[in-house]
Amino acid sequence: MGNLFGRKRRSRVTEQDKAVLQLKQQRDKLKQYQKRISLNLERERALARQLLKEGKKEKAMLLLKKKRYQEQLLDKTENQISNLERMVQDIEFTQIEMKVIEGLKIGNECLNKMHQVMSIEEVERIMGETQDAVEYQRQIDEILAGSLTEEDEDAILEELNAITQEQMELPEVPSEPLPEKIPEASPVKNRPKPELVAAS
Numbered sequence: 001m002g003n004l005f006g007r008k009r010r011s012r013v014t015e016q017d018k019a020v021l022q023l024k025q026q027r028d029k030l031k032q033y034q035k036r037i038s039l040n041l042e043r044e045r046a047l048a049r050q051l052l053k054e055g056k057k058e059k060a061m062l063l064l065k066k067k068r069y070q071e072q073l074l075d076k077t078e079n080q081i082s083n084l085e086r087m088v089q090d091i092e093f094t095q096i097e098m099k100v101i102e103g104l105k106i107g108n109e110c111l112n113k114m115h116q117v118m119s120i121e122e123v124e125r126i127m128g129e130t131q132d133a134v135e136y137q138r139q140i141d142e143i144l145a146g147s148l149t150e151e152d153e154d155a156i157l158e159e160l161n162a163i164t165q166e167q168m169e170l171p172e173v174p175s176e177p178l179p180e181k182i183p184e185a186s187p188v189k190n191r192p193k194p195e196l197v198a199a200s
Contacts, residue, residue, distance in 0.1 A: 020091050027084040034077045037070050044070075 044067045051060035 014095075016091055016095055020088055023084050023088045023091070027088070028080050030077050030084070033082070034074060037074050037077070041067055041070055041074070057079055 006019070044063050048060045048063045051057075051063065
């Protein structure tokens with residue numbers, strides 16, 4: 001019913017996931033087999049002892065041969081389990097590597113698209129325009145702030161010196177003789193200041 005109105009969902013389980021699952025299941029089966037063999041080995045060893053006590057040496061010998069064969073199977077099983085685990089790890093690591101490579105591929109494509117939008121010539125042109133705009137703004141700021149160049153300030157200083165020279169004409173020397181003694185002013189008496197009392 002869900003497929004009538006929506007898209008068919010893609011399974012998120014990949015072929016690699018299925019392979020890893022099968023390998024792990026096989027490993028688990030081998031481990032169960034290994035446990036069964038181990039239990040059998042213990043039973044057969046105990047049985048071989050009992051047969052020796054009863055004097056049935058040939059049956060005990062046959063049982064020990066069977067036990068030896070099962071020990072060899074146990075070793076082979078251990079090697080197979082080890083191989084399966086190594087293969088699972090290799091597959092899982094390869095999946096991680098594939099994701100990393102996919103991420104790098106997407107990143108490279110993105111960088112290439114960005115480089116197509118901004119070529120070196122375009123960046124140089126933009127940087128030149130930016131520098132021109134900054135210089136133009138600086139000139140506007142200088143005009144608005146009334147700042148002057150060094151040449152302007154030198155010219156202003158020269159004009160100031162010229163004006164100062166013109167104004168430095170000394171006053172005329174009086175022709176009348178100066179009075180010999182200046183009358184002294186009467187001394188001012190210090191009156192005590194009245195004290196202010198706070199109203200209560």
